[in-house]
Amino acid sequence: MKTVVIKEFEGRSVDAAFTLDFRESKVKGCTGCWTCWWTTPGRCAFKDLEDFYHEYITADRAIYFSKVSKGFVSSNLKSLFDRMLPLYLPYISYDTGESMHVKRYEKYPDIEFYYQGEFEDEDSRKIFVDYVNRVFYQFHNKNITIKPIEEFVSEGGC
Structure with a gap:
């Protein structure tokens, strides 16, 4: 099973x-130039994530180790989410009853998302988890797991 890791x-x-x-x-940060859709389809004008894009789209799973920053994902992780748009087509589908970008690739990795940090209350934690779920739902990921880092268990059982 091919795994990519994104860690903070x-x-x-x-x-x-x-x-x-x-x-x-x-x-x-994404500049909204649309180069990834019209000029060089599937490739961002910035070249800093080319290796990541290839490894991510060919992975079976992606494991995120995210910090909670003021009850939300960090600015760096939010920028990564924005910059993942080249992995999708510029067209919109309403097949699910809502607008979503059309998949560029046949498969996307399963997601394991572990977070480290505190929330003011249970409602704040739920908003965070709902946001992360929504991101990966919109990214066409089928299996999405979101847990606090304390619930992470490695392949070796640790």
Whole structure:
């Protein structure tokens, strides 16, 4: 099973074909130029995520280790979500009764999303989890797991 890891903190090890480590890199924000859709379909004008795109779309699963920042994903992770648009077509489908970008690829990885941080209350945690679920639903990911980091269990059982 091919795995990619996107991490914002250390402390968990996973055998991964590719790791995007936010402690070592910052994702540029999307400029909304549409280059990824019209000029170079499927490729962002910025070249900083080309390896990630390839590894992500060919992975069976993607594991995110996300920090909670003021009750939300970090700005770096939000920028990554915005910059994942090249993985979808610029066309809109209403097949589900709502508007969604059309898939560019046949399959997208399963998602394991682990978060580290505190919430003011249960409603704040639910808003966070609902947002993350919604992102990956819109990204056409079929199996989505969202849990606090304390519930992470590695392949070795640790």
